[in-house]
Amino acid sequence: MITQEKYRSKVKKLLADGSVKMVIGYSPGSTADRRRPLFIRSFEEADQLVLDSNCIANLSGYLVTEGLLSDEKRVAIFLRPEGIRSLNILAAESQLNVDQIIIFGFDSIGREVNSLPGEHADEFSEFIGSIKENPPEKSREPLLYQLEQMNPQERFAFWKEEFSRCIKCYACRQSCPMCYCRRCVVDSNQPQWVNTSSHTLGNFEWNIVRAFHLAGRCVGCGNCDRSCPVNIPLRLINAKMSEEVLGSFNHFAGMSTTQEPVLASFKKEDSETFIL
Amino acid sequence: MAKIGVFICHCGENIASKVDCTKLAAAIGEHPGVAVSVEYKYFCSEPGQESVKKAIRDNNLTGVIIAACSPRMHEATFRKVCAEAGLNPYLCEIANIREQCSWVHTDKDMATEKAMDITRSMIEKVKRNNKLQPIEVPVTRRALVIGGGVAGIQAALDIANAGQEVVLVEREPSLGGHMSQLSETFPTLDCSQCILTPRMVEVAQHPKIRLLTYAEVEHVDGFIGNFKVKIRMKSRYVNRDVCTGCGDCMVKCPVKKISSEFDCGLGKRTAIYTPFAQSVPNIPVIDKASCIYFKNGKCKTCMKSCQINAINFDMQDEFIDLEIGAIVVATGFQIQNTAGYGEYGYGKYPDVITGLQFERLATASGPTSGKILRPSDGKEPETVVFIQCAGSRDPSKGVRYCSKICCMYTAKHAMLYAHKVHHGKSHVFYMDIRAAGKGYDEFTRRTIEEDDASYVRGRVSKVWLENGKLMVRGVDTLLGRPVTIPADMVVLATAMVPQPNAIEFAKTIGIAYDEYGYYNEAHLKLRPVESSSAGIFLAGACQSPKDIPDSIAQASASASKVLALFSKETLEREPVVASTNEATCAGCWGCVLACPYNAIEQKDILDRSGRIIKSVASVNPGLCQGCGTCVTFCRSNSIDLAGFTEKQIFAEMMAL
Structure with missing residues (x-):
């Protein structure tokens, strides 16, 4: 709780001296172990700030809210390592000016919360590099191993079953920091590439499109997975895609604010096994 | 109201033996919007082409489908037919029922069904085709020949003798390539050097040829008619403008026992050397790896022996930027x-x-x-x-x-x-x-x-x-x-x-290669000297093993292709280009990176007071080659390709 108190006063100081116009953090949620996003503009709001191990949502997507950064004023935000990586991608994809963002980096082991040193995105590059080299043990899903053991028919059946629950609410898209397009491909209806109704075909189309759009961009923050009201294990798809991209192109999403998108950049050493 | 004409070709027996063309024509005649559905033995023949023209005029057709061979074969032929009959050529599409149907199936009933699907799908596409106008781009009339062996020499001389400018780049210190190493040549036993050396000299003295030896192509950008090429001039440590080729330096050089590459290890050379006595240009280079001065900072014997101070140990690699219209690749073999x-x-x-x-x-x-x-x-x-x-x-x-x-x-x-x-x-x-x-x-x-x-x-x-x-x-x-x-x-x-770095080089200039690293021609039989990239041609053993007569023949063929390209001031380009939707573009610039032709740039959208509201991607149609890479990359579907719009492709698929 010391960390939380420290941040409350730090936030007040930043607001008071005008360094930032807003701080994006966490406040208590509807139950004891849930947290909801908090947008702090005043001292009163700063007093609601919570920082503990239950603060797991990746808040970086709020930074690209239309108009938030257009006045060129600065915003501070609480981010876990995955959040910093997605911030890097947003910067690399020209969605925000990273100099406007002050990062309060944190991580947690068990119930304990640690601050990460640094404020500017560039200061975390080395730290993110170390995550790439030594990924935390817990990070690989046991279910992934099971999926890999299946043959294509079994895997298809697995996902058909999972996707059959999809109600096309697009909560995954709404919560994902990478889904910032002004108009999503599913909302384009001339032509209507992706069926909007929630039958098997449309559900497959949507989820496969999303998987490809996140290839080389997903940082595994888990926002989509947690926001899914019907509990489709979306994290599995994206985690597998991340592994493929890392294995094939040595691309670890969100390494820096200047990282080139893996599917748009070409290197001579890229393997070309798929080109005839 | 669409009035589509469908012309089903038998291609002799090629299609008719596996596809029931009469049945196909009848079924297609029932398809909504089809005004004419006819079959014929060879639509590519003169009477065949005339019948298409007549049908267009008589029925005021709004679109034409030729159900026949691959578009690579005859799309151009039939678009021209349409244009001659007064129909915009881009309202003509080919339904490929030969390579993709009759040639690959044995069951006639199923092949006929598939031919119907293919044809219907193209009908739905052509209904949504737009009238397009060709784009004109200027042509830089200067050719780049890469490789100074016999093939490169021949190509350069043929182009230059026709009055066009040529830049010939050779990575070794001298022209000549493998042919200069040979003794007598089969089947006439004339001396290789005796027939080659005069041509090397001709290249060096030709007013239209700029010869760059000991140089390598570093980077190629752009497209047919408008390439931008960066050349690295490797430092020779001998000033090529001053050196007279007297050879004093080579006599004095104390390092005399280096195995000669030119003699395949059977002879020796010095550290400052020309590969062989008849080298063109006759200007030595210093082999940095063997030179005593570069090893331990002392010697400079050659510099002392040079009476005109042509030797400069501080020389650095230089870069030359060239604007080039066409490229002949003649990089040879090992x-x-x-x-x-x-x-x-x-x-x-x-x-x-x-x-x-x-x-x-x-x-x-x-x-x-x-x-x-x-x-x-x-x-x-x-x-x-x-x-x-x-x-x-x-x-x-x-x-x-x-x-x-x-x-x-x-x-x-x-x-x-x-x-x-x-x-x-x-x-x-x-x-x-x-x-x-x-x-x-x-x-x-x-x-x-x-x-x-x-x-x-x-x-x-x-x-x-x-x-x-x-x-x-x-x-x-x-x-x-x-x-x-x-x-x-x-x-x-x-x-x-192939040369050891053949594949790497193919990636640098953007041409296709085979499993060995030989460069691929556009069509093994019909387009043997064109590479897979427009405006880049192949000559000699970089394409496949060749003897001297074959290499020279291909070099002259490449030269004639270059000259045909240079015969006009502008080049008519297909109007198949991309365009962006400024309203939905998210400005991630993935397309800018993905574009292999640097054809997409950032465009700022301003409000009345000149402030930037947002920045979006914008395609330069003069540079766009219509490859569609950006279209597939764009996550928000904000890019579309003329001639292959999403609506067209979607309709094509939905008709299946």
């Missing part, structure tokens, strides 16, 4: 490293040599002044064994293909050996004698019949040294028995392989 054939003893026994080394021994300008002498002791070999296909046609250790030239040069070697060593005896182990070419078979017969070469049909399993003799163990398959021949010298006909 011979395969024979080290993999341990059983033949190459590298272990000095008297086992490659065919190229034999060339150096046989040439008057070579290290032995044209005498056939053994590298080990300098004696004349009494018996020479030639082993053909030492690498070629050997899927297990070498390459699968035939290197094409070895049968001929081995026959030539045996002949030259007979002419130079009258009492000598030669044996040639061969798999087949492949001597197809003008005067070629006569030449090999002459070697066998007049010059007494003994040809043994079979492979060699092993070469070993016994009592000072190289024992060659092989099989005579015609007699069905093993043979062992004691020899004084063994010559291996090593395989021709």
